[in-house]
Amino acid sequence: MKSYFIHESIGVMIAQTYRKLNQLLFLRLKEYEITPEQWSVLYRLSQKDGINQREIAIRTSKDQPTTKRILDCLQKKNLIEKKMSPSDRRAFLIYLTDKGKHLAQQLLPIEQKIMAEISVGMDQAEINQFKNKLLLISENINTLIND
Amino acid sequence: MKSYFIHESIGVMIAQTYRKLNQLLFLRLKEYEITPEQWSVLYRLSQKDGINQREIAIRTSKDQPTTKRILDCLQKKNLIEKKMSPSDRRAFLIYLTDKGKHLAQQLLPIEQKIMAEISVGMDQAEINQFKNKLLLISENINTLIND
């Protein structure tokens, strides 16, 4: 790759790795006509649907406008449907359609395969260690933002 | 933070950490009227300017259209200037203005402080280990993309 990459700041390395990962996911998901971020929302909904947009935003760590626009895309593709909440006339409950459920089942193993592929060279202990560091950094950032 | 974060895939964790970091940088850089990505380009140029847009794109791991638009923003703020390349009439050479040089000097310690703050709880050995894992993942992704 590039010999200088390791000399970058952690911030630069995280950003560049994120962008590369997004590119890879985009490539692999292209034939299913879904983007990485749309997939991440679809995946959440496959874990639990019937929740409102605010809940989805929290679970995907996106803000509400971003979540709304991604849901609009998914709705246009008939992967989800919005139903009016019976208890709150401001809110919609979001459900996967059959097409959405089917696609989620199809994509889950693809995502898992990609994650295994990008982790080649690390054993499970190293992966856990790496994830713990990412968690620590995330928590540090959260503390800094909420001050 | 969120107890479930650690149970996410590496991909989700990298993406969410990246977005949070970007938010933090945005907050801290706001008073200087520069965005995180604009800063990353300005920083590169403070290391070496007088290079063309393609070179900048490579060094910042962005594509040329993205680089061009970020440079346009920097130019609008009088932080850089484009000069026609004497050897290639297609290309521009990008130089920091005095204002740009001054701002880069001002922001460098801020960036370093943020990187130290987000690394709280890790010693230097752990930071290096973490960076090596990021590098490994990046290289894995590069291999996967270029197949």
Next chain:
DNA sequence: CACTTAATATTGTTATGACAAGTAAATAGG
């Protein structure tokens, strides 16, 4: 119950990111 405040969803704006396509200039091959 009336009034203030908070919550949910929406729209607008700006910046980033990637791809595709187009223009102009440099380079390569014959």
Next chain:
DNA sequence: CCTATTTACTTGTCATAACAATATTAAGTG
């Protein structure tokens, strides 16, 4: 030296991301 290809930059489009502001509804408070 002419043509074909490559290169540098530009423009267009779509998706994402975050902030701000708004409308509608819910919830809290007197």
